[in-house]
Amino acid sequence: QTVVTQEPSLTVSPGGTVTLTCASSTGVVTSGYYPNWFQQKPGQAPRALIYSTSNKHSWTPARFSGSLLGGKAALTLSGVQPEDEAEYYCLLYYGGAPNWVFGGGTKLTVL
Amino acid sequence: EVQLVESGGGLIQPGGSLRLSCAASGFIVSSNYMSWVRQAPGKGLEWVSVIYSGGSTYYADSVKGRFTISRDNPKNTLYLQMNSLRAEDTAVYYCARVLNTVTDLDSWGQGTLVTVSS
Numbered sequence A: 001q002t003v004v005t006q007e008p009s010l011t012v013s014p015g016g017t018v019t020l021t022c023a024s025s026t027g028v029v030t031s032g033y034y035p036n037w038f039q040q041k042p043g044q045a046p047r048a049l050i051y052s053t054s055n056k057h058s059w060t061p062a063r064f065s066g067s068l069l070g071g072k073a074a075l076t077l078s079g080v081q082p083e084d085e086a087e088y089y090c091l092l093y094y095g096g097a098p099n100w101v102f103g104g105g106t107k108l109t110v111l
Numbered sequence B: 001e002v003q004l005v006e007s008g009g010g011l012i013q014p015g016g017s018l019r020l021s022c023a024a025s026g027f028i029v030s031s032n033y034m035s036w037v038r039q040a041p042g043k044g045l046e047w048v049s050v051i052y053s054g055g056s057t058y059y060a061d062s063v064k065g066r067f068t069i070s071r072d073n074p075k076n077t078l079y080l081q082m083n084s085l086r087a088e089d090t091a092v093y094y095c096a097r098v099l100n101t102v103t104d105l106d107s108w109g110q111g112t113l114v115t116v117s118s
Helices: none
Strands: A004-006 A009-012 A017-024 A036-040 A047-051 A064-069 A072-078 A086-094 A099-102 A106-110 B003-007 B010-012 B018-025 B033-039 B045-051 B057-059 B067-072 B077-082 B091-098 B105-108 B112-116
Touching (some): A047 A064, A086 B045, B003 B091, B003 B105, B018 B033, B018 B091, B018 B112, B033 B105, B045 B067, B045 B077, B045 B091, B057 B067
Parallel strands (some): A009 A106, B010 B112
Antiparallel strands (some): A004 A017, A036 A086, B033 B091, B045 B057, B067 B077, B091 B112
16 A cells, blocks of 8 residues: 655744655655645645646745655745645655555644 | 535435535536545545546545546536445545646535444
């Protein structure tokens, strides 16, 4: 069974920078996994932020960026705002079967 | 404006069946990949199923053989038929449009809660 792993929780100060990562139990995450990042606030549906590693939607704030880092997918928030406090999920695509697997989520606290 | 509205959730006994609907507006369901994602209470997101624009369907192992994804083109609506429901199927079920790439679930509905309990 494929497992996608994220940091369970991270804390960042307002105005700071934080990087969330997304690892695959199958090995190195590449662009072929089409890493995707979502933000979810309590009581709300998830909102897409980043698709295909580093592409932003029109509504994605400029302070969010996606990349591949050390064999993982990464989401970096630069100049964090209080409203960025939320749960963040990554999604990877595994071809063949095919199969989509979400990470367990990272709870980001802005403190 | 793209909009997705799920319905059909509720309380159902173990072993029962339920059909979820996802009414779409602002785009054509059959021209896009469409997906179902669920979230158990207090838990993370779990991918459930996808239907490609060409009609191919795929399922998570946890629901394979029990759930069926389909669409009604004239009604522009996506469905999820859920049979042999188990307690572990209890979750909010979201439908989502897949846009730019296979993981780009760019638009989501508000979700519908399915509770499987006796």
